[in-house]
Amino acid sequence: MQYRPGMFSEVSIRNGMKEWIESRFDRCDNPSIYNELPHEVKDVLDAWIFANILPGKRTSTRRSVYGLKTDFQRATGIYLYSGAFAGAMVKAGYRPMNPSNPSGRFNVITNKNGVG
Incomplete structure (x- = not known):
């Protein structure tokens, strides 16, 4: 499935994603929650990271997970926990x-063509 900005909220309600998110609120900052994501969401997320994020060479290229996930949400419409x-x-x-x-x-640094 191809996502576009704003689409995930429609898809998430139909497919129970809202309930999925709410049921895992107590583990929202635990990276292992990635393993529980629906397969199609993982595919979109992994592809976006591959296309838009590169290793940084200096400490001045630090990016917060919150900022990166916000860039991802703007580009795809998919909300994720940090x-x-x-x-x-x-x-x-x-x-x-x-x-x-x-x-x-x-x-890391981000590819500005796919971010924001």
Whole structure:
């Protein structure tokens, strides 16, 4: 399924995604929640990260998970918890700057063509 901005809210209500999100609120910052995402959402998220995020070379390229997931939501219309986005980043090979806070910051740059 191809997503466009604003579409996910329609799709999520029909497919129970709203209930999925609400039922996992207590684990919203845990990166392992990525593993519980619906398959089609994981596919969109993984493809977006691959196309729009690159490793940073300096500490000045730090990006917060919250900012990155907001860029993703603007581009696709899909709302995610910070933990789910952080889990996807780790799966894609990126490492958090502070391992004790995986939903914090990553040293990455973004492809401005697909962000925002």
